[in-house]
Amino acid sequence: MNLPIDGSLADKGFLARKLSVGVSRVLGMAILDERPVWSMSSSEKLSALDATHAEIARLQIRCLHLTASLDTDGYAQELGARDTVQLLSIRYRLDPDDVRRDLRLARALHKYPAVTAALGTGHPANPADAAQLNVGQAGAIVSALEKVPSSAGASVEDLRVAEESMVQAAHLLPPADLRKLGKEMRERLDTDGPEPRNEDDTSSREALWIKPADRGITFGGYLADENAELFQTLIFAGAKPHKTPDGERDPRPRSKRQADALTAILTTAAGTGSAVPGHGEIKPHITVTIDLQDLKTATNTHDGGLGRGDLVHGDTLSAAAVRRLACDAGIIPLVLGSHSEPLDVGAEHRFVTRAIRQALNTRDKGCIACGAPPAMSEAHHITHWADGGPTSLDNLALLCKRDHINVHQGRLTITLTNGHPTVTRPTWSDPDPPPLRQTA
Template identity: 35%
Template sequence: MIDALAQAESAVAACLDRATWAADEQDLVTALDVAHRLEQRVAAIKLTLVRELDGRGTATAQGASSTAVWLRDRLRLGVGAARRLVELAATLDAAPVGVRDALAGGAVTIEQVRVIAETVETVQSVAGAAAADKAVGVLVDWAAQFDAALLRRLGTRILGHVAPEVADAAAQAALRAEESRAARDRHVTLSEQPDGRLRLTGSLDTEAAALLRAAIDPLTAPAGPDDTRTPGQRRHDALADVCRLALRTGELPDHGGDPTQLVVTTTYDMLRQHLDTGTLDTGGHLTPEAVRRLACDAAILPAVLGSTGQVLDVGRQRRLITGPLRRALVLRDGGCAFPGCDRPPRWCDAHHIQHWADGGDTSLANAVLLCGHHHRHIHHGDWTVRLGGDGHPEFIPPAWLDPDQLPRRNHYHRRR
C-alpha cells in the first residue's frame, strides 16, 4: 500500500507541473472529473486507515487522549475537522458494501456517503434488509445527479421507491415523531446583555417558523441601491417592524396593546433646555437621537424631577399621530415617502418633520410617513424633509451625495 500510494503521489505531483493553459476546454473538464474521482478514492483510503488506527487504539498508546486529538496534531487539523474525520470513518465502516464500493470508485462523495448510510439505516429499521439493499442502489444512482443536501431531502421519500407498501404509514409516523420533537424542543430565549441589548435565540416549530418567515420575508429586501445593511441587519429591522405593527393594531393584550412607551427621566432644567438620554421602563437607556425618533410615533411619559429627586410631574400620553390624522397622512403619502421606497402604510411610522421634542406640533403639515429603516435614516443621517408647495413631502439629500441638493420625491406611491 505504501509503495502504491507513493507512486500515486508522484503521479499527482507531476500533474502540478503541467501547463493547464495549453489544454483545450474539453480536456480541462475531463481532467477535473478525473481529479474529483481520485479525490474520493483517496478519501476512502484515508478513512479506512483512520478507522483501523482508531480500532487499534494507536492514539491512546502514543499518549493522546483520543484519536481526534491525535489526528489534530499529526495532520495539523482543527479539532472539529479531526473529530469529523473519526466520525466519517466510523460511518463508512458501518455503511453497506455497495456504499463503500461507490466511494472507492469515486462515484459518491464523503458527505453523500453519510447521507446514504443514515438513510439506509432508517429504511432497514422500518422495512427490513431487502428494502435497505434496494435503497443503496437507488441512492447511489441519485448521488450521481444530486449533492448531499438534495440527496438527504430525496431520501425522505426513498420508501416510496423501495417499499411502497409501508411508505405512507412510515411517512405519517415520521411526521408525527418530528412534530412531537419540535413541540418538545420549541423555545425562545431572551438574554439581557450588559449594554442593554437583547440576545435572541431559540428553536421554532414548523408552523411558527412558517409564520415568522411569512411576516418578515417581505421586509428583508434591500430598501434601495443605497441600503448598505447586511442580511442579518435587515432581518433584525424586519422583526422590529413586525413588532411595531403588532403593537399598532391594538389587538394585543392590555400589557402590550399600545405603541412602545418610554419613560424619560430628567431634571426640570434639562427638560427646558433639551431632551436628555431616555430611560426605558425595562431599565435600558437610549440616546437623545433614539428618543427623538421614537417620540414621533410612540407614547412618552415625561417624569420631571426636582433638585432633590422628587417627582414634580408625570405627564399624560400625548402628541400621537393617530385616528383621522393618521388616515389623512396615509391618504396623502400612500406609504413610506422616502424617495424610491415601496413600503406600505401599515409598515410606517408617523414622523414629526419638526421634532416634537423641539416644539413641533402634531399636524398633517408637520408629519410624514416613513418606514422603520428610513425613519432611522432621517434621524441619524444628513437628509432633511419638508413639504413642497403642493403639500407633499420632499427630501433634501446631503451635499456629499448631491452638491446641488435638489429635492427628491417618492414616485412609487400613486398620488391623487
C-alpha cells in the first residue's frame, strides 16, 4: 500500500485506522493457527487451542462492552424489540436467560474497577493488555458481591478488598470455586448473618404475600411440612421438561417451567368450579371490561394501543392484551357500547372448542414459531374474532405464550399458506451478513 506523504489529518487518521484493522487481521490469523488439524502435532494443537481460548475470551469481553452500550442507547426499542434481551436472544438464537445474565454483568461492571481492569477492553492494543479474567469468572465475582446485603453495613474499603482478593484468587480458581469463595466473603462481610429460625409451631408461620408489579404481581411466602411437600410435588411434576415435536430439548429454563406449572395448577383449579370456597359451582374466571371500539381498533404495536380493559382487582390490560387473551378460553370479556351499556358477555364456548383444539394440536404439533409442545401453546385467531374472524381451524394457529404476545405486538406475522400457518420474523431478527474477507 502506497501512503501519501502529505494530506489532511482526516486522511491520515483514516489510513491509520485501515492499517490498524489490516494488521489486527494479519496478527489474528497468525495467532490462531488455522492449519488443518490433521497436519499438527499434539503440542501444536494445544498451543493453537491456547490461542483460540484467549481469542474467545477477548471476543466475549468485547461483546459485554458492546451489549452494555447498546442497552444504554435503547436501540432495541427503536428497532421494535421489547428490550435488549429480546433483540439479542432472537437475533442470535440465544437463550434469554443467558443474555439476561451477561447483560446484568455488563451493567454492573462499572461498580467493580478491579474486575473491569482484569477483564480488559476486549480489544487490546498489545498482549500486555490481554484479559486476566474470563467472563465466567467475572460473572461469579460480581454476582457474589452484588448479593452482599445493605444491612451488612460493609464499608467501601471492605468491599474493595473483597473484590481484589477474589480477582487475585481467579488466577487459580474456576467460576464454581469462585462462587463458593464469594459465599465465604459474604459471610465475613455480614457478620450478623440471617436471623435465627424459630422452630416452634411452624404452621403458624405460614404466609403468602402478594404485591402489585409492572404488568403483573410479585409474590412469595412460606409453607410448612405437608403443605410444603404438596406444593413441591405438584410444581415438580408440572415442571418436567417436554421435548419439542422435532425431539429437541425443552427451550424453557427451569424457572419458566415452574412458573408454567403453577399457572397450569391455577387454571385447573379454576376450571373445577369447586376449588374456591364460596363460589359454589361457578367457575372463577378472569373478567375484563372493555369498550367495543377499543377492542376493535387495538393495534399490533409495541405499546398495545391506547385502549384499556379494566380488571376486577383494579389493574388494567391494554386492548391488545385483551385481544390476545380472548383468543382462547379462560377470560370473559364484558364488552361495552358507546354509552357504556353491556353489549355482550362472552362465554367460553364461543371460543376454541375441545374438538377444534385437538385438530389444532394434530395439525400444528405445538407452537408454530418455536416448536414448543401443544401443552405449552395457546390458540391464536389469525383474524381476530372482534374483527369478524371465525373460530375455525383455517383461522387458528398454536403459539406459546411468549410468541403469542410477540404476534399481538407485531413482532411476528402469521399467514396461511395452503391451509398451514407460517411465521414471518421481523427484519431485526437476523444479523447482518459478515463482511467478505479481503484477499491480498
